[in-house]
Amino acid sequence: MAALGLLGAALVGCGTGAAETPAPKAKTAVSTSPSAEPSAAAPGPKPAHTGVRPPTMAPGPGGLTPVYTHRAKGTEKVVALTFDADMTADQGPRAARGEHFDNPELIATLRRLKVDATVFMTGRWAEEYPDQAKSIGGDPRFEIANHSYSHYAFATPCYGLPTVPGPDMASDVQRAFDAFRDAGAVNVVPYFRFPGGCYDDAALRALAPVGVTAVQWDVVSGDAFAKDADAVAEQVLDGVKPGSLVVMHCTRSAAPVTERAIRRIVPELRARGYRFVKVSELMSR
Numbered sequence: 001m002a003a004l005g006l007l008g009a010a011l012v013g014c015g016t017g018a019a020e021t022p023a024p025k026a027k028t029a030v031s032t033s034p035s036a037e038p039s040a041a042a043p044g045p046k047p048a049h050t051g052v053r054p055p056t057m058a059p060g061p062g063g064l065t066p067v068y069t070h071r072a073k074g075t076e077k078v079v080a081l082t083f084d085a086d087m088t089a090d091q092g093p094r095a096a097r098g099e100h101f102d103n104p105e106l107i108a109t110l111r112r113l114k115v116d117a118t119v120f121m122t123g124r125w126a127e128e129y130p131d132q133a134k135s136i137g138g139d140p141r142f143e144i145a146n147h148s149y150s151h152y153a154f155a156t157p158c159y160g161l162p163t164v165p166g167p168d169m170a171s172d173v174q175r176a177f178d179a180f181r182d183a184g185a186v187n188v189v190p191y192f193r194f195p196g197g198c199y200d201d202a203a204l205r206a207l208a209p210v211g212v213t214a215v216q217w218d219v220v221s222g223d224a225f226a227k228d229a230d231a232v233a234e235q236v237l238d239g240v241k242p243g244s245l246v247v248m249h250c251t252r253s254a255a256p257v258t259e260r261a262i263r264r265i266v267p268e269l270r271a272r273g274y275r276f277v278k279v280s281e282l283m284s285r
Contacts, residue, residue, distance in 0.1 A: 085102070085147065145192065228257065
C-alpha cells in the first residue's frame with residue numbers, strides 16, 4: 001500500500017478553512033504497509049475501551065507503525081464509513097465566533113439509519129465538544145479513533161497545515177487519547193489517521209512507541225468543501241468495493257453536504273448487499 005497524500009486534494013486541509021484552491025502535493029512516504037495479519041497482541045496506547053481489545057497490525061520493517069487502508073481479502077460485501085472530526089489546535093477563536101466544527105445532524109442520521117461507523121477525532125475537537133465526544137464514544141454503534149490532537153501535519157508539504165515537530169509527534173497523539181478519556185469517551189480504539197493523509201517513514205518511526213495502527217482509506221468521498229451532495233454520493237458509490245474503507249468528514253464548516261450524501265449512500269449500498277462495519281470489525285475479518 002503506497003503512503004497517502006495522493007488523495008489529499010479531495011481533503012484540502014481537512015477543515016483548515018482553506019479555500020477550494022489546489023493544495024501543494026503532499027510528500028509520498030517511501031514505506032509500504034506490512035503484509036502481516038492483524039494482531040491483538042501488539043502494544044498500544046492507553047485509550048478507554050470495553051470488551052475485547054480491538055485488532056491491530058504488527059509493526060512493519062524496522063518497527064515502523066503499520067498502515068491499513070482496506071480489507072484486501074475476500075469478497076464479503078462489508079464497507080467501513082469513517083468520519084474525520086477535524087479541528088486544529090489554533091481554531092478556538094473561530095469556534096468562539098460561531099463556526100461549527102461539529103455535525104450532530106450527521107451523527108443523528110447515522111444512528112437513525114443504524115450505521116456502524118468510526119470517527120477519527122482530534123483531541124482539540126473533543127475538548128471543544130466534550131459532550132458530543134462522550135456521546136459518540138459511549139454509543140456501541142460508533143468507535144473513536146485518533147486523528148492527532150492538533151490536526152497539524154506529520155509530513156510536509158501537506159496542504160498548508162502547520163507541522164508537528166518530529167520529537168513531538170508521539171506526545172501529540174497521546175494528548176488526543178487523553179482528551180478522549182477526559183471527555184468520558186469509552187469506545188476508543190488504538191487507530192490513528194494522519195491529518196491530510198500525509199506521512200513518511202520518519203512519521204511512522206516517530207509514532208512507533210505509541211503502538212497505534214495507522215488507518216487511511218481506499219475511497220475518497222470528496223466531501224471536503226463540497227456543495228453538491230449527489231456528487232459526493234456518486235463518488236463514494238462508484239468507488240466502494242468489498243472491504244472498502246471510505247473517508248468522509250464530521251465538520252459542518254468544512255463538509256456541509258455530508259449528511260445529505262449519507263442519506264443516499266446508505267440505502268443504495270444496502271440495496272447492493274453491503275453491510276456497514278466499524279474499522280475494528282473490518283480489520284478483524
